Amino acid sequence: MKKRNLFSSLLDWVWESRSDLYENMTIRDDDEEVNVITKAEHKEDIVKVKEKVFDAADRGSFRKWRFLYKILAVVFAVFFSAVLLITVGQLPKIGDINNPANNEVEKRYIEKGLEETGATNIVAGMILDYRAFDTLGESHVLFVAAIAVTILLRLDKSERDPEDTKITETITEAEEEDKIFEPHHDAILQKVAMLLVPIIILFGIYVILNGHLSPGGGFSGGAIIGAGLILYLNAFGFEKTERFFNEKVYKTVIFSGLAFYALAKCYAFFCGANGLDSHISKGIPGHILSAGLILPLDIAVGCVVACTMYAFYAMFRKGGL
């Protein structure tokens, strides 16, 4: 083997041309043929899709309109930009104390927020207590987005017709294609992931649990945990993650998180609207176990967000968890 200096071998590793830093490390098998579409084929595909979807051959009149569309688009864009700029110029000045937005609503959030919600983080108090109904809707926006992605991307074996070879082939093909680009024994990635993943997930848990005390909360903490899970998946592959995270776990976590959120808030709304005492203690502000429902709700939202992030990634990679 030719002697090489460290720099050039590092460069080689970066460009993925050679992988001789470690014996058993494979970044990509050069022998394996990857199905790459050439530019010409890609163009052909576009034409085919256009013909199939739009009946382009029959509707030549569309081509004539195209030029007009382009001009109109520019005119509209300029017009709307001008309208918006003029409007912004007429709006109240930012930071002026006499602005309409500085009214009794904001005053109460700031002055009485701590007392009424028990949360030191006023933002958490606002989104999970004062305006919790909006946040309840918002967490279901995430859920419905996950469902829509599932509809589009998940590949299922049909229960009605288990011998359907076409779909089985598609699934195997998707899994094999996924394996081509998956590093098998990338030692650097694995070591770094071993080090980083626990820290990232721990940090995410910290952000969630401190949502009512400091900036953070369910949405941001859940996103951090999701990122940690995705890094773990990239380093160690689906086989390892499937040991603790499969479709069943995903569904159960999502259901229990959302159902808990909806039912807990239903109870709180019902008590609040009917003037009943909800018996939810606000605790001592600043303590970790305080602020009533905000902490459990943050945990529920965090679980849902983390699972959804991971599921999006897995769905885009191979069409299933």
Add this chain to the structure above:
Amino acid sequence: MRDFVQNFPLFSIILCLVSSSASSLLKGKAAKWVNTVLICVVGAMSLTLTFYCLANGSFTYTMGHVPAPWGNEVRGGVLEGAMGTFFCLIMLLSMTGGRKKLLEEVEDTKQNLYYILVNLMLCSLIALVYTNDLFTAYVFVEINTISACGLIMIRQNGRTIEAAVRYMIMSLLGSGLFLVGICLLYDITGHLLMSNIKESVQALVESGQYGEPLLIAIAFMMMGLAIKSALFPFHAWLPDAYGYSTISSAAILSSLVSKGYIFLLIKIIYRVIGFEVVRESLLLNVTFVFAGLGIIFGSISAMREDDIRRMVSFSSVAQIGYIYLGISLGTQAGMVAAVFQILSHAATKSMLFISAIGLTDASNTSRKFKDLTGSAYRNKIAGMGFAAGALSMVGIPLFSGFISKLLFMQAAVANYGKMLPTMIVLAISTILNAIYFMKTVVRIYSPERDLYKDREGFKVIHTREQIEYTCTVILFIALNVALGLCSGPILELIGKGLEMFA
């Protein structure tokens, strides 16, 4: 302690949310039953609420322990309750009518996902109907948009994916404009609650402050909702989305989703901006022009179609135009006509879609008019449904369409400036409607049985093979005739509801 009935809006929304997340764990068949029971329960609750409000007047309901400008709030009234009941009824009928098609066209492992989307759609519609807070409305508009997209693309072929992408782009543009409108309005009023915004807007109009931002905010909100409900120049996404999705989706999208947005617009006009302010802003003249153009161009496009489902879809463009025409007249009578047209169109359009699928099923699933000749003899109940729907669309007495056309005429006579154009547009559109709907009815009732005797797929479908479908179509016809014959009490209800709005 409140009356127990006042909790019903909260219970309906929570029930929809919990059942949708629970359906992700269930199999298709169990999810179907959950969905059916849910729609019935929510409908029953809305009906109870309507009668409660008729007796006791409207009420507001705090969502939480903090009162309204700080916390969220929902509002119950006669019109809200009636709309909720009606939406549930139409949704139930659309689901039962398209059940068989759903089993064929959607993968069996994704059946439960369909019911999740329908549950969430119902949730967002109910929330849009009851909400008293502008930002809550926006959150549920988001749920509505994404679940509508899912409903379009769950039948996976090239056309539906393309239709869903188009719908997504146009609908997100609408949501974006709506959100910009809310932001501007918040900036100049400092509130998100509908009744508080109205007070501030009244004060602003009197003092003459922030005139242009207010106008732009109203214009953006109206434009956003117009795009989402497919008013004329923004209707390009509509024919594909309604024409190629599975039939329950098409019925729900055409009769409920766009109506939910229009109801929100009416709510904004009455409860956020104030009817007088909107009328004086002259924006209604702009929507009047587009509504008139939409009625005529929608009908012309429908006439040129060779595909029964796309024809029915294009006729939606014209019917949405009617609703906006009623709103644009700027009078109480026009608004009553618009609300009645919402009901009438929802009942008729879903019936037309459901009947059309019965006709195509008896014609080797071909949707071309040539193959549909005589199909009403092969599937008798579907033929009856389509004929009744067509008669209602044209405006024959006995059916609901007649009453809504009559109301539009009466409202137009009372409005001096817009009388003539409204009359002309309505006359032209009635003729065009008659041409393309009667053409279809004549074709499906042309007795050319021998022509298709031996061709594959052109089979006679008996009533006993499709009991659920038959019941659905009969109920649809009954609903339509009920709207046409008992319009008196319904109009009284709408009038009372609109009074409570202001």
